[in-house]
Amino acid sequence: MSELTKFSDHTKVAFLGSGNMAGAIVRGLIADGHQKDCVLVTDRSGKSGPALAKETGCTYVAETKELIAQAQILILACKPHQVADLLAPLQQEIKDSAPLVVSILAGTSCEKLAKSLPDGYSSLVRVMPNVGAALGQSTTAVATQSATENEVQAVADLFSAVGSVSVIDEGNFATFTAMAGCSPAWFAASVEALARAGVANGLSAATAMKAAAEAMRASADLLLAEEDLPLAGAEVIRRVCSPGGTTVAGLQAAESAGLRHVWAAAVEAAIARDTTLGAS
Ligand SMILES: NC(=O)C1=CN([C@@H]2O[C@H](COP(=O)(O)OP(=O)(O)OC[C@H]3O[C@@H](n4cnc5c(N)ncnc54)[C@H](OP(=O)(O)O)[C@@H]3O)[C@@H](O)[C@H]2O)C=CC1
Ligand SMILES: O=C(O)[C@@H]1CCC=N1
Structure with missing residues (x-):
C-alpha cells in the first residue's frame, strides 16, 4: 500500500508520459497552484518532456527509475499498448517507492493493469479525465478495485484541482x-x-x-x-x-x-x- 494519506499542493505527482493528456493535467495543476517542483514528467523521446517543463516550470526527469523513486502519485499517461513494456523493467522501483498508481489509459481495466504491477499491488486507481484539465475544466471519472478510501480520496482531490470528479463503477468506464x-x-x-x-x-x-x-x-x-x-x-x-x-x-x-x-x-x-x- 502507498504511504500517501492526503493530497496537497506539495504531493509529488509524477507522470509517465508528457503527451496531450499529461500536458493538460500538468498545465491545470500548476495553474491551480500546485508546487512546480512537485510535478515531475518523463517521456520516451527526450522532446515532449523538456518542452512541457520549459512551458510550465514542472520538472523533467529523463530517467524513469529516478522519476518513480520520487513519486508519491505515479500517473500512467502513455498509450494503452505501451504500458506493459514500460512497466516491466520498473517492478523493483515501484515496490521500493510504493507510489499511489493512477492510470488514465482508455480501455484498460484495473484487473489488466494489476498484471503490469508487482504481485498484490493494491494502490491502483483508474481515472478518465479530459483535455479540459488544462483550463481546470476536466470532467473526470474515478474507479478502483483495490485502493483504500483515503487513496481514492487523494486521487479525487488531485483531479478536483483540474475540474469535476465523479466516483463511478468501473463497468461504466467505457461509456x-x-x-x-x-x-x-x-x-x-x-x-x-x-x-x-x-x-x-x-x-x-x-x-x-x-x-x-x-x-x-x-x-x-x-x-x-x-x-x-x-x-x-x-x-x-x-x-x-x-x-x-x-x-x-x-x-x-x-x-x-x-x-x-x-x-x-x-x-x-x-x-x-x-x-x-x-x-x-
Ligand atoms: N488525449 C486525450 O484527450 C485523452 C487521453 N487519455 C489517455 O491518456 C493516455 C495518453 O494519451 P495522449 O496524451 O493523447 O497520448 P500521447 O501520445 O500524446 O502521449 C503519450 C506519452 O507517453 C510517452 N511514452 C510512451 N512510451 C514511453 C516510455 N517507454 N517511457 C516514458 N514515456 C513514454 C510518450 O513519450 P514521447 O512524447 O516522447 O513520445 C508521450 O509523451 C492514453 O492512454 C489515452 O487513452 C485519456 C483521456 C483523454
Ligand atoms: O482517443 C482515445 O482513445 C483517448 C481516450 C479518450 C480520449 N482520447
Missing part, C-alpha cells in the same frame, strides 16, 4: 470515456462543421468559428445552470425555438438528417473500440 474523454474532439468536429456551413452561406471563416464556438460555450453554461439536469436540454431548446421560427426549422432538418443517430453511433463505436483496446 463515461465516450461521454467526456472523447467528446471534446467530437464537439470540436461539430463546431467545425457548423462553422463551415456558415462559410458556405457567406460568413468569413473567423467570424463563423467564433460565433459557433461561443454559442457552444453559452449553450453548455445554460445547460449546466439548470437545476433539473435531465430536462436541461429540452428547456434550452424550448427557449430558443420560437414557434414557426428558424431554429425549429433547422432542428427538424438536423434530426431528419440523423442528428440523434450520429451521436448514438459515435458513442457505440467508442465503446466498441474501448473493448478492443482492453482485449489487446
Whole structure:
C-alpha cells in the first residue's frame, strides 16, 4: 500500500508520459497552484518532456527509475499498448517507492493493469479525465478495485484541482470515456462543421468559428445552470425555438438528417473500440 494519506499542493505527482493528456493535467495543476517542483514528467523521446517543463516550470526527469523513486502519485499517461513494456523493467522501483498508481489509459481495466504491477499491488486507481484539465475544466471519472478510501480520496482531490470528479463503477468506464474523454474532439468536429456551413452561406471563416464556438460555450453554461439536469436540454431548446421560427426549422432538418443517430453511433463505436483496446 502507498504511504500517501492526503493530497496537497506539495504531493509529488509524477507522470509517465508528457503527451496531450499529461500536458493538460500538468498545465491545470500548476495553474491551480500546485508546487512546480512537485510535478515531475518523463517521456520516451527526450522532446515532449523538456518542452512541457520549459512551458510550465514542472520538472523533467529523463530517467524513469529516478522519476518513480520520487513519486508519491505515479500517473500512467502513455498509450494503452505501451504500458506493459514500460512497466516491466520498473517492478523493483515501484515496490521500493510504493507510489499511489493512477492510470488514465482508455480501455484498460484495473484487473489488466494489476498484471503490469508487482504481485498484490493494491494502490491502483483508474481515472478518465479530459483535455479540459488544462483550463481546470476536466470532467473526470474515478474507479478502483483495490485502493483504500483515503487513496481514492487523494486521487479525487488531485483531479478536483483540474475540474469535476465523479466516483463511478468501473463497468461504466467505457461509456463515461465516450461521454467526456472523447467528446471534446467530437464537439470540436461539430463546431467545425457548423462553422463551415456558415462559410458556405457567406460568413468569413473567423467570424463563423467564433460565433459557433461561443454559442457552444453559452449553450453548455445554460445547460449546466439548470437545476433539473435531465430536462436541461429540452428547456434550452424550448427557449430558443420560437414557434414557426428558424431554429425549429433547422432542428427538424438536423434530426431528419440523423442528428440523434450520429451521436448514438459515435458513442457505440467508442465503446466498441474501448473493448478492443482492453482485449489487446
Ligand atoms: N488525449 C486525450 O484527450 C485523452 C487521453 N487519455 C489517455 O491518456 C493516455 C495518453 O494519451 P495522449 O496524451 O493523447 O497520448 P500521447 O501520445 O500524446 O502521449 C503519450 C506519452 O507517453 C510517452 N511514452 C510512451 N512510451 C514511453 C516510455 N517507454 N517511457 C516514458 N514515456 C513514454 C510518450 O513519450 P514521447 O512524447 O516522447 O513520445 C508521450 O509523451 C492514453 O492512454 C489515452 O487513452 C485519456 C483521456 C483523454
Ligand atoms: O482517443 C482515445 O482513445 C483517448 C481516450 C479518450 C480520449 N482520447
